[in-house]
Amino acid sequence: MTVNLLDFDAAGLAAWFAQRGEKPFRARQVLRWMHRFGVDDFERMTDVAKSLRAKLAAEAEIRGPAPLRDATAGDGTRKWLLDVGGGNAVETVFIPEANRGTLCVSSQVGCALECSFCSTGKQGFNRNLTTAEIIGQLWHANRMLGAVRQPGVGDSGERVVSNVVLMGMGEPLANFDNVVAALRLMLDDNAYGLSRRRVTVSTAGLVPAMDRLRAEVPVALAVSLHAPTDALRDELVPINRKYPLRELMAACRRYLEDAPRDFITFEYVLLAGVNDGDADARALLALTRDIPCKFNLIPFNPFPGSDYRKPGADRVRRFQEILMNADVVATVRKTRGDDIDAACGQLAGQVRDRSRRQAAQPLVRHEPVAALEESAP
Numbered sequence: 001m002t003v004n005l006l007d008f009d010a011a012g013l014a015a016w017f018a019q020r021g022e023k024p025f026r027a028r029q030v031l032r033w034m035h036r037f038g039v040d041d042f043e044r045m046t047d048v049a050k051s052l053r054a055k056l057a058a059e060a061e062i063r064g065p066a067p068l069r070d071a072t073a074g075d076g077t078r079k080w081l082l083d084v085g086g087g088n089a090v091e092t093v094f095i096p097e098a099n100r101g102t103l104c105v106s107s108q109v110g111c112a113l114e115c116s117f118c119s120t121g122k123q124g125f126n127r128n129l130t131t132a133e134i135i136g137q138l139w140h141a142n143r144m145l146g147a148v149r150q151p152g153v154g155d156s157g158e159r160v161v162s163n164v165v166l167m168g169m170g171e172p173l174a175n176f177d178n179v180v181a182a183l184r185l186m187l188d189d190n191a192y193g194l195s196r197r198r199v200t201v202s203t204a205g206l207v208p209a210m211d212r213l214r215a216e217v218p219v220a221l222a223v224s225l226h227a228p229t230d231a232l233r234d235e236l237v238p239i240n241r242k243y244p245l246r247e248l249m250a251a252c253r254r255y256l257e258d259a260p261r262d263f264i265t266f267e268y269v270l271l272a273g274v275n276d277g278d279a280d281a282r283a284l285l286a287l288t289r290d291i292p293c294k295f296n297l298i299p300f301n302p303f304p305g306s307d308y309r310k311p312g313a314d315r316v317r318r319f320q321e322i323l324m325n326a327d328v329v330a331t332v333r334k335t336r337g338d339d340i341d342a343a344c345g346q347l348a349g350q351v352r353d354r355s356r357r358q359a360a361q362p363l364v365r366h367e368p369v370a371a372l373e374e375s376a377p
C-alpha cells in the first residue's frame with residue numbers, strides 16, 4: 001500500500017527515511033516542502049535529489065483530505081466538509097478575526113462520549129481520524145487560504161492560521177497517539193511553527209490522557225465542564241462517572257504545572273433550567289476556586305431531537321455577571337458563520353455509527369467549540 005507521508009510527524013518521517021538508507025536532513029527537507037510550502041508533488045521539491053524524488057513517487061504520496069464542500073459566510077468564516085471515506089465526512093472551520101485566524105479541527109468521526117446536549121454525541125462513533133486526516137485539515141486550510149510560504153522566502157511572521165483549536169468533531173484525547181503526532185507537526189518549525197500557547201486541545205475530561213498530554217506535548221487546555229456537581233455532570237457528561245470532578249480538578253491543577261498558559265479554559269454550555277441558575281454559577285466558583293481559569297459560556301444551540309432549551313439573554317448575562325463579580329474572566333461565545341451553518345451546534349458532518357444503532361444524520365458538532373475566543377491573541 002502506498003504510504004501517505006502526511007501520516008508522519010518529524011521523528012516518524014526520519015525513521016521512515018532511515019529505513020530506506022536516507023539521511024535525516026532529507027526527511028527534514030521533505031517535511032518542509034509538505035507542510036511549510038503545501039507541496040504534494042515530489043517533482044516540485046527542487047532541492048531533493050532527482051533519484052530520491054523518483055523513489056518517493058514510487059513508494060509514497062502526499063494526500064490531503066478531499067473537500068466535498070467549501071463555503072464562506074458573510075463574516076468571513078470559512079467551512080470545509082472533508083471526505084474521510086466510507087460515507088463519512090468531518091468539518092473544519094476557519095474563523096478570521098482582526099488579530100488572529102483560528103482553525104477548528106476535528107479528531108474523530110463522531111464521538112463515543114455521548115454528552116447529552118451534543119449533536120455529535122447523538123450520532124455515535126465511527127472511528128479515529130488518522131494523523132494525516134487531522135494535520136491534513138491544517139494543510140488543506142493553508143493551501144486554500146493561500147497561506148503556504150514560498151520556498152526561499154523568509155518567514156515574515158504572518159500566518160493566516162495563527163491558532164488551532166481541537167474542538168471539532170470528537171474527543172481529541174480518545175485518539176491520543178494520532179492527535180499527539182498532529183500536535184507535534186503543528187509546533188514543528190519545519191512544519192507549521194505554531195507556539196504551544198496558540199494550539200488548544202479541548203477535552204471532556206479523560207484524566208489519564210490529560211496527564212499524558214502534559215508529559216508529551218503540553219499545549220493549551222480547554223476542559224468541557226458544563227456542570228458544577230457530580231450529580232449533574234454524570235448526567236450531562238457521562239465520562240464524569242469514570243473521572244469525577246475531584247479527579248478532574250486535580251488533573252487540571254497538575255496540568256497547569258506544565259501548561260504554556262497560566263490558566264485552564266472551562267467551557268460551559270448553558271442549558272435553560274438545567275445548569276444556568278445563580279446557584280450553579282456560585283457552585284462553579286467554589287469548585288474552581290483554587291484553579292486559575294477562564295470560562296467560555298455557550299448558550300445552547302438547539303438541534304433537532306434535543307430536549308434542551310437555550311437560556312434567555314438576561315439569564316446568560318446574570319450567570320456571566322456572577323462569575324465576573326468574583327474576578328473570574330467569563331466570555332460568552334460569539335456566534336460566527338451563521339449563514340453557512342458553522343455556528344455552534346450546526347457544524348455538519350456525516351457519521352456512520354459503528355458503536356450504536358442510529359442511522360447516520362447530516363448534523364454534527366462538538367458543542368464546546370466555544371473556546372475560540374480564548375485562543376491566545
Ligand code: SF4
Pocket residue numbers: 111112113114115118119120121122169170171204224365366367368
Ligand atoms: S461534547 Fe465533545 S466529548 Fe461530548 S459527545 Fe460531544 S464531541 Fe464528544
